[in-house]
Amino acid sequence: MSKVxxxxxxxxxxxxxxxxxxxxLDVIRETFELHGFASIETRAVEPVERLSNQGEDxxxxxxxxxxxxAGADEDAALGLHFDLTVPFARYVLEHSGNLVFPxxxxxxxxxxxxxxxxEGRYREFTQADVDIIDSGELPNxxxxxxxxxxxxxxxxxxxxxxxxxxxxxxxxEGFYRGLGLDDVTSVLRIVDKIDKIGPEKVVERLMEAGxxxxxxxxxxxxxxxxxTDTSFADQVRALGVEHPTLDEGLExxxxxxxxxxxxxxxxxxxxLRIARGLDYYTGAVYELYLVGQESFGSVxxxxxxxxxxxxxxxxxxxxxxxxxxxxxxxxxVSQGLLKGTRSTPTAxxxxxxxxxxxxxxxxxxxxxxxxxxPVEVAPAAAKFGKxxxxxxxxxxxxxxxxxxxxxxxxxxxxxxxxPADAATWTPPEADIRPRTESTQLDTTTQENS
Amino acid sequence: MSKVxxxxxxxxxxxxxxxxxxxxLDVIRETFELHGFASIETRAVEPVERLSNQGEDxxxxxxxxxxxxAGADEDAALGLHFDLTVPFARYVLEHSGNLVFPxxxxxxxxxxxxxxxxEGRYREFTQADVDIIDSGELPNxxxxxxxxxxxxxxxxxxxxxxxxxxxxxxxxEGFYRGLGLDDVTSVLRIVDKIDKIGPEKVVERLMEAGxxxxxxxxxxxxxxxxxTDTSFADQVRALGVEHPTLDEGLExxxxxxxxxxxxxxxxxxxxLRIARGLDYYTGAVYELYLVGQESFGSVxxxxxxxxxxxxxxxxxxxxxxxxxxxxxxxxxVSQGLLKGTRSTPTAxxxxxxxxxxxxxxxxxxxxxxxxxxPVEVAPAAAKFGKxxxxxxxxxxxxxxxxxxxxxxxxxxxxxxxxPADAATWTPPEADIRPRTESTQLDTTTQENS
Numbered sequence: 047m048s049k050v051x052x053x054x055x056x057x058x059x060x061x062x063x064x065x066x067x068x069x070x071l072d073v074i075r076e077t078f079e080l081h082g083f084a085s086i087e088t089r090a091v092e093p094v095e096r097l098s099n100q101g102e103d104x105x106x107x108x109x110x111x112x113x114x115x116a117g118a119d120e121d122a123a124l125g126l127h128f129d130l131t132v133p134f135a136r137y138v139l140e141h142s143g144n145l146v147f148p149x150x151x152x153x154x155x156x157x158x159x160x161x162x163x164x165e166g167r168y169r170e171f172t173q174a175d176v177d178i179i180d181s182g183e184l185p186n187x188x189x190x191x192x193x194x195x196x197x198x199x200x201x202x203x204x205x206x207x208x209x210x211x212x213x214x215x216x217x218x219e220g221f222y223r224g225l226g227l228d229d230v231t232s233v234l235r236i237v238d239k240i241d242k243i244g245p246e247k248v249v250e251r252l253m254e255a256g257x258x259x260x261x262x263x264x265x266x267x268x269x270x271x272x273x274t275d276t277s278f279a280d281q282v283r284a285l286g287v288e289h290p291t292l293d294e295g296l297e298x299x300x301x302x303x304x305x306x307x308x309x310x311x312x313x314x315x316x317x318l319r320i321a322r323g324l325d326y327y328t329g330a331v332y333e334l335y336l337v338g339q340e341s342f343g344s345v346x347x348x349x350x351x352x353x354x355x356x357x358x359x360x361x362x363x364x365x366x367x368x369x370x371x372x373x374x375x376x377x378x379v380s381q382g383l384l385k386g387t388r389s390t391p392t393a394x395x396x397x398x399x400x401x402x403x404x405x406x407x408x409x410x411x412x413x414x415x416x417x418x419x420p421v422e423v424a425p426a427a428a429k430f431g432k433x434x435x436x437x438x439x440x441x442x443x444x445x446x447x448x449x450x451x452x453x454x455x456x457x458x459x460x461x462x463x464x465p466a467d468a469a470t471w472t473p474p475e476a477d478i479r480p481r482t483e484s485t486q487l488d489t490t491t492q493e494n495s
Numbered sequence: 496m497s498k499v500x501x502x503x504x505x506x507x508x509x510x511x512x513x514x515x516x517x518x519x520l521d522v523i524r525e526t527f528e529l530h531g532f533a534s535i536e537t538r539a540v541e542p543v544e545r546l547s548n549q550g551e552d553x554x555x556x557x558x559x560x561x562x563x564x565a566g567a568d569e570d571a572a573l574g575l576h577f578d579l580t581v582p583f584a585r586y587v588l589e590h591s592g593n594l595v596f597p598x599x600x601x602x603x604x605x606x607x608x609x610x611x612x613x614e615g616r617y618r619e620f621t622q623a624d625v626d627i628i629d630s631g632e633l634p635n636x637x638x639x640x641x642x643x644x645x646x647x648x649x650x651x652x653x654x655x656x657x658x659x660x661x662x663x664x665x666x667x668e669g670f671y672r673g674l675g676l677d678d679v680t681s682v683l684r685i686v687d688k689i690d691k692i693g694p695e696k697v698v699e700r701l702m703e704a705g706x707x708x709x710x711x712x713x714x715x716x717x718x719x720x721x722x723t724d725t726s727f728a729d730q731v732r733a734l735g736v737e738h739p740t741l742d743e744g745l746e747x748x749x750x751x752x753x754x755x756x757x758x759x760x761x762x763x764x765x766x767l768r769i770a771r772g773l774d775y776y777t778g779a780v781y782e783l784y785l786v787g788q789e790s791f792g793s794v795x796x797x798x799x800x801x802x803x804x805x806x807x808x809x810x811x812x813x814x815x816x817x818x819x820x821x822x823x824x825x826x827x828v829s830q831g832l833l834k835g836t837r838s839t840p841t842a843x844x845x846x847x848x849x850x851x852x853x854x855x856x857x858x859x860x861x862x863x864x865x866x867x868x869p870v871e872v873a874p875a876a877a878k879f880g881k882x883x884x885x886x887x888x889x890x891x892x893x894x895x896x897x898x899x900x901x902x903x904x905x906x907x908x909x910x911x912x913x914p915a916d917a918a919t920w921t922p923p924e925a926d927i928r929p930r931t932e933s934t935q936l937d938t939t940t941q942e943n944s
Contacts, residue, residue: 050588050806053573056538058586060593061600064534079928080864082841082871085513089505089619090539090605094563107562113609114543114559114574124502125563137507139499144509146888148874150839151510156539156605160562170538185874187853194857198864308854357499390599392531404636405757408643415529415647422531425597425634439595479528 055161055169057376062441065386065480067172067375070203071154074174074369077199078152083176086151088133090158091124096136098125100324107159126158130175131326131348131366135355138179138362147181147362148188154371167343171373174199175348177366179355184363186298189330189350190305192367196334196346197313204384204484205374207337208345210313210367211272213320214299215327215349217282220292221268225261231325233257237269238321245270272317275307276300282318295329302330328352332367336377345374388441388480391420393473394455396446397433398424403448410446410453413468419478421446434458443477504610504618506825511890514835514929516621516824519652520603523623523818526648527601532625535600537582539607540573545585547574549773556608575607579624580775580797580815584804587628587811596630596811597637603820616792620822623648624797626815628804633812635747638779638799639754641816645783645795646762653833653933654823656786657794659762659816660721662769663748664776664798666731669741670717674710680774682706686718687770694719721766724756725749731767744778751779777801781816785826794823837890837929840869842922843904845895846882847873852897859895859902862917868927870895883907892926 059067075085097108109126127133130153138145154174161167176195178188193210200208218237219230227233236251243251245266252262264285271281279296299316306314322331329350336345348367355362378384394414396407404423411421424433430447437445437458445456446466455471456463472478508516524534546557558575576582579602587594603623610616625644627637642659649657667686668679676682685700692700694715701711713734720730728745748765755763771780778799785794797816804811827833843863845856853872860870873882879896886894886907894905895915904920905912921927 050585052589053538053540056540058537058590059535060590061533061535064536068534079840080867080869082839082869084510084839085517086508086510087513088507089502090607091502091505091619108564109560110563111558111560111575114557115609126560136499140501141507141509146838150871158539160564170540180874191857191872305854309857389595390531390533391528405754408640408758418529420529420531422599423640425629 055163062386062389063379066482069482073202074199081195083150083152094123094125128159138355152176172371173368175368179362179364211317211320211333214295216295220289224287224289269319276303278316326351326354390440392422392442394421394444395437396423398427401427410468504612511835511838512828515931518931522651523648530644532599532601543572543574577608601625621820622817624817628813660766660769660782663744665744669738673736673738718768725752727765775800775803839889841871841891843870843893844886845872847876850876859917
């Protein structure tokens with residue numbers, strides 16, 4: 047067996063950091079359920095033909111999957127899903143007869159992307175997605191509701207200030223068409239590189255692709271427009287480009303901005319640079335950023351997709367947003383902003399003075415567990431000091447001793463040791479489970495326990 | 496895009512059944528944490544060389560993973576993990592400097608096996624594993640503790656009567672060596688087929704592999720021994736075979752049976768037919784069965800592995816058991832024994848009489864959610880009857896109306912409609928969340944909500 051070496055792009059948490067991730071996932075799940083979203087999980091693999099042709103970001107990144115022992119002609123080609131939207135659309139088509147629409151679902155699973163690993167870019171990561179899919183028509187008010195759900199989840203978590211940037215695909219599409227640039231996808235992909243290569247290079251590339259200087263500069267000007275209210279629409283109109291699709295996009299995005307301002311002022315920012323690398327979006331598109339950490343990239347995103355789920359007869363339009371949970375938690379943990387209060391759920395170590403006492407210690411442990419207190423029994427009989435060190439190294443706050451005077455429990459932080467009865471003794475609420483501790487975090491969010 | 500067709504061996508739950516699976520996973524996690532096991536997740540992929548050569552069951556079943564866009568020389572060969580023990584052993588080696596031993600961990604993740612799909616055999620399924628790994632030496636008492644943890648989890652779940660069958664690898668190994676059959680692995684693999692092909696065919700195959708008639712018959716007789724107490728040891732000794740490894744195995748298994756009888760009478764059955772298809776087990780091996788449904792196969796299992804995690808200098812012996820959650824839940828759901836009480840978390844639908852009232856309805860919903868009640872707002876303004884039908888089709892028990900007399904809430908099952916204030920009204924506890932309903936189930940376990 048060769049030496050164990052980490053696989054780049056496949057990060058794993060140590061136990062104390064995993065506690066932070068679990069608490070994030072618990073809060074996100076709880077919020078999604080409070081908003082009436084049902085949980086589903088889809089299989090990890092889809093036929094490659096369903097995964098491919100979903101956009102530039104997706105195509106290069108698919109991991110193929112094949113039985114090592116497979117014959118050359120066996121199995122349709124399968125790939126690991128790179129997001130949870132494409133599998134969800136397939137799930138809806140496959141199970142449409144057993145679902146009721148509009149169907150609100152959340153889905154928390156791993157996804158895989160064969161990207162070049164770099165900071166914050168992983169080849170395997172956990173996403174938490176929330177989507178609403180309808181049959182036939184999807185009302186626009188869901189484009190407002192979904193960012194509010196995501197904001198509700200994040201507000202319950204110890205995360206720094208965040209903003210959801212929103213655009214509507216119809217705005218660039220209508221604008222480009224109004225300009226006479228009809229290869230919308232190509233133009234979008236070039237403009238999407240603006241943060242990486244700068245506006246001048248974007249103009250150059252657009253011209254290489256056939257745009258005039260004026261067309262190229264207007265496309266770049268559009269991408270520069272943003273506002274925290276509905277004033278983006280006037281800025282767009284001031285550029286003098288007209289197209290019915292543009293009007294539709296401006297109207298829809300204005301509605302989203304106005305309604306969001308009523309329920310969650312400051313949550314959304316209209317930013318016409320937001321594109322999303324996936325081709326299936328047709329209306330609103332969202333990107334979630336930590337304020338002041340935009341250069342790290344988005345920690346979530348999504349949008350409206352009108353034609354992704356269609357069986358030829360019926361179309362199921364949807365809208366959804368995803369939180370990049372791994373990305374977010376790895377970021378906050380690696381910045382030292384969050385950590386677990388201990389590396390184990392155990393609140394109480396039942397010490398053993400002799401191996402013959404193990405059965406009795408196991409009964410004590412069972413009594414405490416029956417009252418919701420996480421307990422483990424010492425691995426071996428050992429002296430007082432060794433038992434304390436065992437607990438201390440794991441952050442276990444209490445050690446339970448059997449003494450001549452009966453059972454006693456010691457808080458190893460304060461050193462206080464008191465008589466205790468397993469049927470009634472309870473540790474302080476804050477010590478029962480490990481918690482997430484936030485340090486230096488500029489947020490009003492309470493710690494979640 | 497081609498038609499959507501299910502992939503054989505990759506089952507997916509509908510929302511109401513997923514609620515059952517979620518509740519199983521929640522109870523299992525809660526139990527593991529009460530017993531002081533820390534959660535980890537490992538990446539889905541491991542180098543193929545680490546996955547292979549783990550036994551007959553594993554070798555044919557590995558799914559290879561490779562970027563579709565990869566160059567011919569790119570990447571070490573990766574495969575999807577087929578269990579959670581091999582990745583856990585690798586995790587321990589990789590992170591040993593940051594862990595404290597003995598390390599108690601649980602891990603709930605998908606695994607993938609390229610088996611021929613058949614009833615209860617899946618190519619992708621969720622396992623819940625609990626293991627203890629130590630550095631250097633692993634005390635034998637953990638071989639008793641782990642089945643007790645699994646039993647504690649299952650007792651909190653609405654599952655039929657179960658039994659954990661246990662053996663010790665040293666018993667067949669010592670017995671075969673005492674008989675003069677030194678290719679232990681081959682003999683074990685042939686004897687392991689006894690339930691499929693019957694004892695006579697096993698004798699035949701053993702003789703084809705070089706055993707004498709007497710050796711073959713004794714090997715089959717060993718596999719026939721079982722007991723619910725320590726009497727299996729006398730039955731083995733009556734066969735007249737002797738070997739130090741056999742003595743060691745009999746002693747260890749007797750200890751496990753005796754200690755388990757003290758804490759959980761009837762939980763364990765010594766069954767010397769239990770083999771487990773994986774080569775890494777070296778001591779206790781376990782298989783978990785539903786009583787009377789043995790022909791369905793095991794719904795969990797595990798064992799002790801002394802040499803799986805070793806870096807050449809240090810060895811980390813471990814013992815663990817896994818619950819095949821997908822297998823178990825699919826079985827009980829498909830038998831009609833369990834179902835979710837509804838297909839959505841939503842307890843209250845806030846009805847809309849006019850689209851202009853949406854903002855107000857959203858505020859009502861937010862108030863109820865703030866008090867822990869899952870709520871959704873109607874997708875569109877509609878008449879009374881249509882709103883009721885919307886709730887009814889999803890199993891949502893309550894509809895909230897805005898009436899001339901102020902807000903009222905209707906229990907759509909009884910038809911009762913009463914005035915209600917979103918700041919104080921609460922549904923009955925049993926209606927707040929969907930629950931798992933068990934029908935016809937011969938068990939004393941309470942429903943878990």
